[in-house]
Amino acid sequence: MKLYLDTSTPETILKLDDKEYKYLFANDLAEKLLSFIHDKLAENHQTFKDITEITFMSGPGSFTGLRIGSTIVNTLAHELNIPLYDHLGH
Numbered sequence: 001m002k003l004y005l006d007t008s009t010p011e012t013i014l015k016l017d018d019k020e021y022k023y024l025f026a027n028d029l030a031e032k033l034l035s036f037i038h039d040k041l042a043e044n045h046q047t048f049k050d051i052t053e054i055t056f057m058s059g060p061g062s063f064t065g066l067r068i069g070s071t072i073v074n075t076l077a078h079e080l081n082i083p084l085y086d087h088l089g090h
Helices: 029-043 063-080
Strands: 002-006 011-016 019-024 053-057 084-087
Touching: 002 063, 011 029, 019 029, 029 063, 053 063, 063 084
Parallel strands: 002 053, 053 084
Antiparallel strands: 002 011, 011 019
16 A cells, blocks of 8 residues: 655645545644554555555645654654655645
């Protein structure tokens, strides 16, 4: 399963293969993002171990949102030993 994450704006975008989810975290991004990803994987009968690659929208955008998102995707890619791709927005 391919995971795409964009935390550059207040509305976070998560894509799991061809399904897209949006959520407005406000000030709860650091606290709730990992659970949000876990819950959406579970809705699709998948786990973190089913992720085969990650693409992260790395900017431009909110510095704090990008740092939180990059920490999560870097950790997942490292722990799952899967590729992490950088996507720059325009």
